[in-house]
Amino acid sequence: MKSATQRGGGVILLSFVVALALTIMPLPGTLEALRPEWVIMVLVYWVMALPQRIGVGIAWILGLLLDVVRDALLGQYAIALALIAFIVINLHQRMRVFPIWQQALALALLVILQYILVFWIKGMTGELPSFWKMLLPAVSTLVFWTPVYLVLRQIRRRYQLS
Amino acid sequence: MLLLILLSVALMTMDHRTSYIHTIRSGIAVVVYPLQYAVNLPAELIGWASNTFVSRDELQKQNAELRTQNTLLKAQLQKLTFIEAENIHLRELLQSSRRAGERILIAELLAVDLDPYRKQIVIDKGSNHDDLYVGQPLIDAQGVMGKLTHVTPFSSTAQLITDPNHAVPVQVNRNGLRAVAIGTGEDSVELRHLPNNADIQRGDLLVSSGLGCVYPAGYPVATVTDVTTNPSLPFAEIIAEPVARLQRSREVLLVWPALANLPEMENPCEAHKRREEK
Numbered sequence: 139m140k141s142a143t144q145r146g147g148g149v150i151l152l153s154f155v156v157a158l159a160l161t162i163m164p165l166p167g168t169l170e171a172l173r174p175e176w177v178i179m180v181l182v183y184w185v186m187a188l189p190q191r192i193g194v195g196i197a198w199i200l201g202l203l204l205d206v207v208r209d210a211l212l213g214q215y216a217i218a219l220a221l222i223a224f225i226v227i228n229l230h231q232r233m234r235v236f237p238i239w240q241q242a243l244a245l246a247l248l249v250i251l252q253y254i255l256v257f258w259i260k261g262m263t264g265e266l267p268s269f270w271k272m273l274l275p276a277v278s279t280l281v282f283w284t285p286v287y288l289v290l291r292q293i294r295r296r297y298q299l300s
Numbered sequence: 301m302l303l304l305i306l307l308s309v310a311l312m313t314m315d316h317r318t319s320y321i322h323t324i325r326s327g328i329a330v331v332v333y334p335l336q337y338a339v340n341l342p343a344e345l346i347g348w349a350s351n352t353f354v355s356r357d358e359l360q361k362q363n364a365e366l367r368t369q370n371t372l373l374k375a376q377l378q379k380l381t382f383i384e385a386e387n388i389h390l391r392e393l394l395q396s397s398r399r400a401g402e403r404i405l406i407a408e409l410l411a412v413d414l415d416p417y418r419k420q421i422v423i424d425k426g427s428n429h430d431d432l433y434v435g436q437p438l439i440d441a442q443g444v445m446g447k448l449t450h451v452t453p454f455s456s457t458a459q460l461i462t463d464p465n466h467a468v469p470v471q472v473n474r475n476g477l478r479a480v481a482i483g484t485g486e487d488s489v490e491l492r493h494l495p496n497n498a499d500i501q502r503g504d505l506l507v508s509s510g511l512g513c514v515y516p517a518g519y520p521v522a523t524v525t526d527v528t529t530n531p532s533l534p535f536a537e538i539i540a541e542p543v544a545r546l547q548r549s550r551e552v553l554l555v556w557p558a559l560a561n562l563p564e565m566e567n568p569c570e571a572h573k574r575r576e577e578k
Binding site (some may be wrong): 155165170173198206208210211212214 | 304307309314331418449
């Protein structure tokens with residue numbers, strides 16, 4: 139039993155690393171505003187699939203890495219990702235049986251939630267970006283959820299992570 | 301969950317208000333540096349490939365071009381050495397401060413994207429390479445680019461002059477009118493709080509005035525592209541475009557400004573620095 143719960147940590151870690159790399163991958167100017175939130179997508183998938191392994195703590199550490207990678211105020215993405223993980227853990231049984239487009243919609247809402255938090259924190263520290271620009275990644279995340287979901291599910295089945 | 305939220309809030313407050321958190325950030329930055337390196341690798345490879353597989357003709361052409369340019373620059377430099385010597389001499393006659401030379405280090409950009417709502421870049425030099433410091437000015441071959449905001453062992457982050465949180469004290473090269481150029485978040489800067497009748501026009505070159513004790517005086521910052529005067533508003537709206545190629549430069553120069561050595565009076569920049577350190 140124990141070995142089954144410990145297996146595949148490397149694969150999960152690798153998926154997070156790839157998500158972080160995609161987050162800082164340079165994109166041409168106009169596409170940059172449309173960059174999907176890769177880290178949230180991968181995090182939500184793993185929390186949904188393996189809530190007993192990937193929890194709020196891992197989400198928080200991941201957020202801290204995201205803070206440093208994006209050179210944001212230390213802790214702002216950490217708090218957002220921890221909150222997202224918390225919500226998904228509470229709803230994972232419901233979200234698992236959603237059809238995929240409904241999952242994507244829920245995910246877009248979570249991305250917007252993250253941006254509201256980040257927007258709020260930025261507003262308090264005195265740097266206010268345009269709010270509508272912040273909604274674009276929610277749209278692209280919505281679009282990219284299906285392929286990401288299918289790929290990650292394939293990986294999970296292949297390595298029989300549970 | 302509550303604990304983590306409290307921890308995040310504590311971290312954010314400390315990061316915003318104090319500089320104690322700096323060591324934690326450096327620690328994490330070392331962990332993510334391989335990631336930045338890996339993401340930068342394709343750009344590096346493309347650069348290497350285009351350098352390696354270039355035809356002989358092209359190289360020869362480039363070589364000839366560079367040689368002409370070199371001759372031209374050298375000719376200008378001859379004059380410059382003479383003028384500099386003369387300048388030092390005249391300043392000595394006037395018994396005023398002498399501007400010593402500035403130390404410069406070349407760094408390369410890492411091709412990584414940061415927070416999309418701010419104008420920032422990452423460079424491949426950190427505290428392991430040289431004594432970089434937070435607030436150090438960054439220029440390219442054309443003009444001022446920005447200043448360092450975080451220095452970690454292997455890489456550093458810099459804020460560009462177009463960042464909305466960035467301001468650089470400038471003066472108009474033509475008549476010495478002082479102003480502050482604030483980033484707009486787009487690819488331009490604006491001069492705020494200049495009256496409608498200020499003597500400024502399209503095409504004016506703005507150079508750093510050296511007043512903020514961050515940027516050394518005399519480096520080109522931006523050229524004025526648009527002056528709108530509306531009598532119903534208290535100030536003119538002045539937009540200027542940075543001279544530095546912020547989006548295109550791959551090599552940047554880190555400058556250690558030489559603080560003017562005033563013999564008797566206390567140097568204002570030194571005093572400012574000491575206050576900052578306290």
